[in-house]
Amino acid sequence: MLTRRHFGQITLAGAGLLLAGRPALAADWQATLAAAQGKTVWWHAWGGDPKINDFIAWVGTLAQERHGVTLEHVKLAATADAVARVLAERDAGQTTGGAVDLIWINGENFAAMQAQGLLHGPFAEDLPNWPLVDVAGKPAVVTDFTLPTEGRESPWAMAQLVFEHDSARLPVPPATLAALKTWILANPGRFTYPQPPDYLGLTFLKQVLYGVMADPALLQAPAGADYAAQVAPLWDFLDAVHPALWRSARAFPASEPALGQLLADGEVDIAFAFNPGRASAEIAAGNLADTVRTFVLAGGTIGNASFVAIPFNAAEPEAAQVVANLLLDPEVQARAQDPAILGFQTVLNLNALNAADRARFDGLALGVATLPPAALGPALLEPHASWMTRIAEDWQARYGVAP
Amino acid sequence: MTRAAVPPGIGWHLVPGLTLAVLVLPVLGGLAASFAPGFGPQGFARIMDWPGLAGAVRLSLVTGIGSTLIALGLAALILAMLVDRPVFGLLRRLLSPLLAVPHAAAALGLAFLIAPSGWIARALSPWATGWQVPPDLLILNDPFGLALMLGLVAKELPFLLLMGLAALPACDAPRRLTVAAALGHGRLAGFAHAVWPPLYARLRLPVLAVLAYAMTTVEMAAILGPSLPPTLSLQVALWMSDPGLRALPAAAAGAALQFALVLGAMALWLLAERAARGLRHGWLWRGSRGRGLDGAARWLATVAGFGLAALLIWSLAGLALWSLAGLWPFPAALPDQISLHLWHSTAPALGQSLGLTLLIALVATGAALVLVLGCLEAETRHGQRPFIPIETLVYLPLLVPQIAMLPGLQMLALGAGFQGHWPAVAAAHLVFVLPYVFLSLAPAWRGMDRRLPLIAASLGASPARILWRLRLPLLVAPILTAVALGLAVSVGQYLPTLLIGGGRVGTLTTEAVALASGGNRRLIGAWGLAQLALPAFGFALALGLPRLIFRNRRALRTGGQG
């Protein structure tokens, strides 16, 4: 770990210098590029957002132009579909030529694939663009839900939880978790969260947990014997607000897009998303009123990174690495951060970039609803996965079966 | 002597066996392979521990049986009260194309229509309701599954109605109704006593297929059904997509339980049939002619039939409008801006999927057509009928929940290395397309005037000449209808495409479901319409081509022999 951080800091001079210092690596990469030429990469990635789909299609054009790699986007309804696919292939004894070359992944899906030995690599830290990654400033790029990535997945976007409100209906949003609770109770039916075990729903529970737990630092270790006592304040919070939620908590939206649609339809006044630029991008796309703004709660909000990983039986692992590296290219990262395109935060260290690449980021408008970095507040680390596994099960038992 | 006198047609007698293999082997093999991981104690222990089990099972039973009962009741009422009325032609023309609407698209359209922020509420707000923001009403995802049942009834009514219409001629309905009326029975009573028993005997398997579908649907339950807990089928799907893969044994055990539940519900249904028969006999012996019921029954049939058709059409119109909408805030009745932007940006992806979807649908339907025609021709030439009649076995893929058999089928396909490309997907579609092609074509084939081929043979025509020059041309309309139905079924397949295609075969439906997971109504609208356009085009061809081919043949122009 120490080496890796150290490593990140000495790369200020840029990738070229580093590559020159490691000729063996550079030769390896030339071999990888040669092997990738003319191949097709099947990238399994969630396909629910046309902005992301368009972005992936653009990356595909770039991959073809620069490296002769054809990129096919397999649009998933759920990432687990691809994970289950790889598992099914392994169970059927298919150890090469698998259907999945590259997979957009993080958190539990990564933990599961890692635990089952379904991942190729390590490869991430050998990518030529790796030295540009902001390992020191954004530790989440090498730590996925407290689990070290061990180079078996490569980051491509940063995400942080932000809340969204329509300033036309709610000019001044609550600034703390306690204020949010007061506001929910005072405005029944105007707030809700996606139903756990949905990813964003669980993230909201984590956010609450951070705010109500006596010592949130405990979340970085596996949940222990005092789990029940530690999470009791979370259940108290939910017990208090549930009667005042949308539909009196007798129904929940299914996912982040469903929650966003509720905000767009005016069914709720406060929503949230795991992407600080989502609101701006949706406004730019004409899907959300231009009076929508974002805010965060005092003390910070949950942040993590999105990764790409390569299954152990991928048909074209070299070409997949070429795409993973391309995703770390400053031009690609800058496009992802453009609020008119995706509004995803970059994983790169801007200080490590040359002047021309830096200018790509400096030239980006922030977006009408996006908070400037200074106002975004600290990114809270994802808790250890064991907490959320138990919380998801307990939530099911408490609220998920008897409306 | 005569049977021996027919020279054995080359290979014809092999077709029924081959067809049975296509129907039976994937289903049984898939079931066996699916349940294997579930029969460890781990999976069953986990679902027994799940506190929502009782609720999910109850919900599956209630929505499945309830919606089937209502759809069947309405179909019977419409057949009884409206079939010889002028309005029926209109109702039939409204409902038939709706058969091709994919379940997911229908559910999404309906969800937008009836939600508190939906189109109905928008149309009435704020001038009639005073709502500036949507009311906090639990209409969608209600704990009783009423919204889900509404969606299921609206979607299954056209299917049952068309199956009933196909069976009606064999029941000698007009004469029986006349006789019953002459004996003083009201229309409803006459239908119930004189027409319904033989009609229902022919409808039983389609009804059970509807029951199985209603109990196991995942897309409709996810969009319209409750989630605290969801139906068992949806929970199985959620377990399957559990990110930690820890729930796979539970999913397998859940699928096995789901299968058992469907079998149990069918047994219950067959028992209830006896009770219903007893009630009808009681009515008969009490001697009531039921003439007072006719007015209310006709009113109910008309309102329900047109109401559900209007609901579905309005839902689809909502999807179409969303695909053109810019910002459309509540409570505006219409979008602020209309633009073709989305269609422009989606057209390339849409076109690519459309081509692949059409290719798969044509291959699967073509293969199904060849098998079905082969079976029917073998039956005609050799009087050959399989040990278990095809018309019974053909329901097997419709009665076994997809979620129970497809994961196993995927394992088998992986083991055999036959997956991940479009021919494999087309082969998987064939299993589900074949039943519909058979059910649609067999009555017309068998209903053809027996004397026609006899005359042709006496004129010296060989069996091959009779097939190509006489039977197939005369059956052009029903064959095209069967093809259109086959295309529609293939286009609508989600799980087989996803699992056998390994994600590499992106059809309109897999792409639409992936987009639906993002909840973007505009895209869902565009893809839902594209999904609808293919089958609609097929049905238009099925109606139009016979008119064109037979423009100089009055007897055939109206389409459909038998």
Place this chain on the structure above:
Amino acid sequence: MNGLHLDGIELRLRGSLLARLSLRVAPGEVVSVMAASGSGKSSLLSALIGALPPGFALSGQLWLNGRNLTALPTAARRIGLMFQEDVLFDHLSVGGNLAFGLPPGGNRAARRAEVDAALAEAGLAGFADRDPATLSGGQRARVALLRTLLARPEALLLDEPFAGLDTGLRAQIRDFTFGHSRARGLPVILVTHDPEDARATGGPVLDLFGNPVVLP
């Protein structure tokens, strides 16, 4: 050995005997078989033509002009068949119906000429391109007979072919049919329940067991 010879023909439905016939029909002769509706007379005709319905069993031998037909398929027997209603193929034109019956051979123009000549002879000149659905009952009946005759059959089986026609037309079509069959020297078996049709043939009248029937 010319003519149609039913040699100990027995028709059974699941074991019970429906008909037992041994008879010779000379060229140009018409033999009527009288039976009530539903007694199996249509099944007998189907059996003789070589298309036994399921459940029926036939024994005995069938000879036509010295050929044993017993084991031949329908298409090879050269027996023309006429039904109560004129069963035309609705998807073909009138000419197409006739061409369907024409044996293979000859070029397209010659075949067309033969069809046109047959139509003209039957008073239907210029009807070749008509849609059968636009024809009158009498015209349809004549087309059906022409189609049968163009196939050059060596015998005719008639299944109440005149029953659907009104009285005036009936005599006309009957004369047309028997005129042609006599002119070509075809043995004919007419199956009917109508005494008048049977009487009009001028030939022997039998029941399904070969006993002479006394016409009222």
